[in-house]
Amino acid sequence: MTVESDVRDAAERARTASLSLAVATRAQKDEALLAMADALDRGRDAVLTANAEDVARAEDGGTPANIVDRLRLTDDRLDGMTAGLRDVAGLPDPVGDVVRGSTLANGLELRQVRVPFGVVAMVYEARPNVTADAAGICLKSGNAVLLRGSSSARSSNAAIVDVLRTAVGTSGLHPDVVQLVPGDSHESVKALMRARGLVDVLIPRGGAGLIRSVVEESSVPVIETGVGNCHVYVDRGADLDKALAIVVNAKTHRTSVCNAAESLLVHADVADVFVPRVVDALHAEGVTVHGDETFGARPGVVLATDDDWAEEYLSLDISARVVPDLDAALAHVRRWSSQHSDAIVTEDLAAARRFVAEVDSAAVLVNASTRFTDGAEFGFGAEIGISTQKLHARGPMGLPEMTTTKYVVTGDGHVR
C-alpha cells in the first residue's frame, strides 16, 4: 500500500461517515463532544505518556526549547483541550441556519441554508492541542475531519485521536468522522492536496512555507491561514499615550502569534516626540527595534533593510519607520502587509476613515491593538484559524465559516 492509497482510503471512509454526520442533530453532536471531553479527561495518562515520547524524541534530536515547549502537554493544557470541547458543545449549531429566504413572485419558496462542507482536511504543525480543537469544531459543524499533524507530535496525536474516536463511537456517531491521516511524510500532504472530490476543503495551519506550498500545489480548495505581517500606524492625530500602549501591547503581549505587530509606522509630525518614547518603552520590554534613519539615530536601534519590512519576526523584534504623511503610510502597508491585521492610532476621523477604506486586510483596527484579531476576542467561541484569503472566509473563522450553503427551492409543480 502506498501513502497515497492509504490517504485516499481514509478520505473515502471520511466521506461515507460524513453522510450521517451531516444529518445528525445538534443533540447527537453535542453528546459526542461531551463524550470526547470526558474521554480525554479519563484518558489523560495515556495521552501524557505518548506526549512524553514525542518530547523525549524532540529533545534528543536537539529541537529548540521553544518548539519543545509548544509540543509539550501538561495537565493544564489537557484541561484547556477538554474545556474547549465542552465550549464547542455549548455553541449554537450553524447547520440548518437559514441565511436568506424569500417567496418569489411565482410562489416558489427560496431558502439558502447552511450545510456542512463534508470532509475537511487540516494540515498543521507542532501543537497537539490543535488535534482536539479541530476535531471538535469540525464535528460540531457537521464535517468529517482528516487530521495531519506534524511528525514531531505523532505519538501525542495518535493517542488523542484514539481516545476521541472511541468516544465518538460510543456516542453513536461513526468514529471515522475523526481520523488521523496515515503517514507523516510530505507524501501524505501531497495525497490530501490531490484528493479532489474526496476532500472538500484543505486548511493549512503553520509556517509560511507550509502554507505557500499548499496554496500553490493543491487542487483541493484551500483556506489560507495565518501569516501576519501586522502594522501599527501612529498618525499625526494620534493620542500618543494610547499609541504607546497599543504599540507595546501589539508587539509584546505574545510574540509568537500571527496577530502580533511586526512593523511600526510613525507620522513625521509626531516623530520628534513619539520616536524616543516608543523606542525607550520597547527597549524596556526587551524588544529589538529595526529602524529607518530617524529611529536609527536612537541608541540601541538596528538599521532596517527591505527584508525587515517584509519580515514576520514572531519574536521580540519590530521594524520601524517615519512616514511623511498618511498617503505614505498607506503605500507602505499596501506594499508590505500580509493583509492580516493593520491598525491606525488617531483621533482624526477623516484619517481613520481613509485608513479603514484603503487598507485591504482581513482586519483593520482603529485605536486598538492588532492582538484583538482573534475568534475568542471577537466572541466566536471557537476558532479554527484566521483566514488571510478573500474567498469564503476572511479573518477569524468560527463555526459558521466551516459550512457552505445550499439553496432549497420548494414549489407545487412549478415550471418555466
Place this chain on the structure above:
Amino acid sequence: MTVESDVRDAAERARTASLSLAVATRAQKDEALLAMADALDRGRDAVLTANAEDVARAEDGGTPANIVDRLRLTDDRLDGMTAGLRDVAGLPDPVGDVVRGSTLANGLELRQVRVPFGVVAMVYEARPNVTADAAGICLKSGNAVLLRGSSSARSSNAAIVDVLRTAVGTSGLHPDVVQLVPGDSHESVKALMRARGLVDVLIPRGGAGLIRSVVEESSVPVIETGVGNCHVYVDRGADLDKALAIVVNAKTHRTSVCNAAESLLVHADVADVFVPRVVDALHAEGVTVHGDETFGARPGVVLATDDDWAEEYLSLDISARVVPDLDAALAHVRRWSSQHSDAIVTEDLAAARRFVAEVDSAAVLVNASTRFTDGAEFGFGAEIGISTQKLHARGPMGLPEMTTTKYVVTGDGHVR
C-alpha cells in the same frame, strides 16, 4: 514582450485602477454603468461590424451553426446587453454592507463589512454578451476585471471593451478597471492562473474541459461554475401530472444550459404508469431517451450505459432509470450528480425532507423544474455564473457574491 508579461502588466494596471474603484461611491459607479450602456447603444455599428468579422471567420472555418449562433450579435442582443448594464446600475451596491456588527464586552465595536475582491479575471467561451455583463457586474461590485474571451469572439470583444473603456473614462473612473486580456492563446489563461497576488479571483465559464483545467492548474483562487448533470427524481409519492410537466420543462425548455435536466429517476412503484407517459411526452418533444431495461422496453428508447449517467448532454437527450426506492435514488444522485441542481417530485413530506437533507447540491428543488436555478429567477437581478463549488459561493452568484469582507474594529486605546 511575452504573453505572460503582457498579462502581468494588464493585471498590474487593473490592481492600481482597483484602488480608486474600491472607494468609489455608488453614484459614481452607476454613472459609469449608464455611460457604458449609452456608449454601447451609440457604438452598436462598430460592434456589429466587428462581430460580422468573427461570424464570417467562424463560418469560413466550418464552425457548427449552433456555435455560430451563440457568437452572433444582433440589435436585439445588443439591446439585451445595454438593458443588463442599466439593470445593474439599478441594483443596490453590495460594497459597504455591514454583514454583522456588535459591541464586544470591552467596548470594542466590531463590524464585518463587504468590500470588493480587488481584481477579478473571467475566462469564458463564445458568447460576446458575457463581455458586457461581466464588466457591469464587476464594476458595480467595485472590482477591476480582466476579460479573457474566446479567440472566436476576439473582434467583437475588442470592439465592446473599447466602447466600454471610453465610457468608463468619460465618467471619471479609470478605464483600466475594464480590460481585455492581451493574447487569445492558452498562454494568456496560463498567465492569469499564475498571477497570484495580482489577481484575487479567477472565474472560468464554459465547457467542462476549460473549467477542469483551470481548477487543477490555477494558483489563483478559483470559483468553479456551471457544469450541470441535473436529476429529476419522480418519487412514489409524486403527483404524476406535476412530474410530467416538470420533467418535460426541465429537459426541453432550453437544452444548452447548465440547469437543464440530464437524468430522470422513477420510483418502481409508479413506473408502470409513469414510464410510458413520460417516454411519450419526451418523444413528442423530440427527446432521445437513454434508458435502463424498463425504459428500454418502450419503442424508440435507446439502452443506456454508465457513460449516460455521467453525461451532461446539453441537447435533446436524457438518461432514465427506474429505482427500487428513495435510498437507491439518493445513491444514484450521490454517485452521478455534478452537484448543481437536483429535483424531487413528491407530495410525501418525509421523502421531500430526506431528499433535501441528503442531496449535496448547490440547489435542491421540490416539485419545481431544475430550470429555476438561475440568478434572474432567484431575484438577484444580475448573475455572473452559477457556482458548483462549496467555498465562498454556491449556486447563482449575484453582486454580493462578488465581494469579500473585512473586519473593522474600533476602540479608544484598547489593549489586551
